[in-house]
Amino acid sequence: MKQQIFNDYETLSSAAADLVLETVKQNPGAVLCFATGNTPAGTYRLLAEKARAQAADFGQCFCFGLDEWLGVPPEKNGTCHQILHEQVFKPLGIQSSQVHLFDGMTTDIPAECKKMNEMIRQKGGIDLALVGIGLNGHIGFNEPGVSFALEAHAQELHDSTLASGQHYFSEPTPISRGLTLGLAQLMKARITLLLASGSGKAPIIEKALEGPVTSEVPASLLQQHERALVMMDKAAAAHLTK
Numbered sequence: 001m002k003q004q005i006f007n008d009y010e011t012l013s014s015a016a017a018d019l020v021l022e023t024v025k026q027n028p029g030a031v032l033c034f035a036t037g038n039t040p041a042g043t044y045r046l047l048a049e050k051a052r053a054q055a056a057d058f059g060q061c062f063c064f065g066l067d068e069w070l071g072v073p074p075e076k077n078g079t080c081h082q083i084l085h086e087q088v089f090k091p092l093g094i095q096s097s098q099v100h101l102f103d104g105m106t107t108d109i110p111a112e113c114k115k116m117n118e119m120i121r122q123k124g125g126i127d128l129a130l131v132g133i134g135l136n137g138h139i140g141f142n143e144p145g146v147s148f149a150l151e152a153h154a155q156e157l158h159d160s161t162l163a164s165g166q167h168y169f170s171e172p173t174p175i176s177r178g179l180t181l182g183l184a185q186l187m188k189a190r191i192t193l194l195l196a197s198g199s200g201k202a203p204i205i206e207k208a209l210e211g212p213v214t215s216e217v218p219a220s221l222l223q224q225h226e227r228a229l230v231m232m233d234k235a236a237a238a239h240l241t242k
């Protein structure tokens with residue numbers, strides 16, 4: 001695992017956008033996986049700007065969504081589906097045929113997860129997975145205590161995840177569970193890029209990067225990923241000692 005520390009959110013977001021662009025320039029058919037949330041929003045804004053300025057072509061890449069809220073209609077403001085379409089796919093001209101997202105309205109969770117796993121295998125795995133970190137150390141919806149061996153699965157969400165998740169929605173939305181790619185899939189991604197910004201993330205970043213590898217802090221597993229890259233701003237890195 002490598003770490004990069006940036007002065008602020010804007011320079012962090014710019015560097016992350018550059019890495020996505022570079023990945024697609026080097027491999028136009030790259031398989032990408034995107035999280036949603038506050039942290040990557042700046043990256044997605046700058047990625048759209050840079051892609052337009054550089055006439056980058058995303059026409060051959062393939063994109064997976066990292067996770068989704070269960071039981072929330074996809075078009076609702078705040079779902080991973082809606083956010084990724086708005087912030088990533090539309091601005092980059094990525095067509096629906098180039099995208100596979102979890103169906104949060106599924107009535108058959110095992111089949112939905114199997115479809116996701118098979119699709120990832122069929123595409124040859126993920127080249128670049130862009131993920132965030134929750135205040136409790138989750139990545140995607142892999143909550144503390146999760147098995148490191150899991151692929152796509154449904155997860156009961158912790159109170160802190162539900163509380164911060166509620167802020168993504170424009171109106172109060174009942175949420176309790178999510179679908180997520182598993183840590184086994186993120187560990188196999190050719191690059192797993194974890195973004196962290198702000199002082200609120202400093203305690204969990206310290207645990208994830210400098211504490212023991214434990215399922216109680218799911219992001220700590222990235223210490224064992226040779227090509228994991230943690231990009232963070234100074235505020236998020238403030239508790240690091242090494």
Ligand code: F6R
Pocket residue numbers: 034035036037038039040066067080131132133134135138139140141164
């Ligand atoms: C969202 C996701 C979550 C977030 C995490 C951090 O798709 O996968 O794991 O990345 O909760 O969220 P923010 O960036 O809003 O602090």
